[in-house]
Amino acid sequence: AQSVAQPEDQVNVAEGNPLTVKCTYSVSGNPYLFWYVQYPNRGLQFLLKYITGDNLVKGSYGFEAEFNKSQTSFHLKKPSALVSDSALYFCAARWGNKLTFGGGTRVLVKP
Amino acid sequence: DAGVIQSPRHEVTEMGQEVTLRCKPISGHDYLFWYRQTMMRGLELLIYFNNNVPIDDSGMPEDRFSAKMPNASFSTLKIQPSEPRDSAVYFCASRSDSHMNTEAFFGQGTRLTVV
Numbered sequence: 336a337q338s339v340a341q342p343e344d345q346v347n348v349a350e351g352n353p354l355t356v357k358c359t360y361s362v363s364g365n366p367y368l369f370w371y372v373q374y375p376n377r378g379l380q381f382l383l384k385y386i387t388g389d390n391l392v393k394g395s396y397g398f399e400a401e402f403n404k405s406q407t408s409f410h411l412k413k414p415s416a417l418v419s420d421s422a423l424y425f426c427a428a429r430w431g432n433k434l435t436f437g438g439g440t441r442v443l444v445k446p
Numbered sequence: 447d448a449g450v451i452q453s454p455r456h457e458v459t460e461m462g463q464e465v466t467l468r469c470k471p472i473s474g475h476d477y478l479f480w481y482r483q484t485m486m487r488g489l490e491l492l493i494y495f496n497n498n499v500p501i502d503d504s505g506m507p508e509d510r511f512s513a514k515m516p517n518a519s520f521s522t523l524k525i526q527p528s529e530p531r532d533s534a535v536y537f538c539a540s541r542s543d544s545h546m547n548t549e550a551f552f553g554q555g556t557r558l559t560v561v
Contacts, residue, residue, distance in 0.1 A: 378450075379537070433494070435491070436489040439489075
């Protein structure tokens with residue numbers, strides 16, 4: 336079955352330190368990959384996507400993600416985290432027209 | 447564009463009542479999706495439409511749930527009768543198919559509480 340996994344329920348990081356949020360997807364074709372962020376009581380906001388080409392994708396708010404086909408991973412990264420980055424992050428993969436989400440990772444950036 | 451617009455933002459209803467959630471997708475988008483978010487199950491795709499036609503409703507939990515898209519600018523998700531376990535945040539999203547690679551845009555969601 337097509338699935339997306341985010342192995343960490345929560346990631347804690349100090350402000351200014353690098354942030355990594357992990358994501359892997361099941362091996363089934365070549366899905367399009369996305370990251371979304373959700374702030375409290377808000378909808379999901381698109382951060383970035385990988386379709387094809389360069390394995391390092393840059394997105395909004397200084398975020399980037401690295402696609403690794405051999406490991407079927409698409410980890411989200413930010414070199415220097417801000418307190419305002421504290422939110423719920425979702426990885427998603429699209430096979431055909433269906434967008435499947437991981438379980439989400441809560442990021443807490445401490446001052 | 448104002449983005450995907452959902453109404454109401456919050457809905458509290460009694461068990462057994464009918465609930466209707468509304469969505470206005472982004473103008474020109476060909477696809478519309480309904481998702482449900484709960485703590486236990488995360489984000490689940492309920493149903494999606496392409497050019498107003500339901501394509502896949504395999505995620506709709508029960509016959510109590512139904513969705514319609516009478517035109518390109520409006521969709522509804524109806525629960526009749528509602529039950530406490532339907533309490534969740536329901537999101538609508540839309541996407542353009544003019545380029546295959548585009549991402550989906552989400553509304554602010556409707557928080558449904560069934561008491």
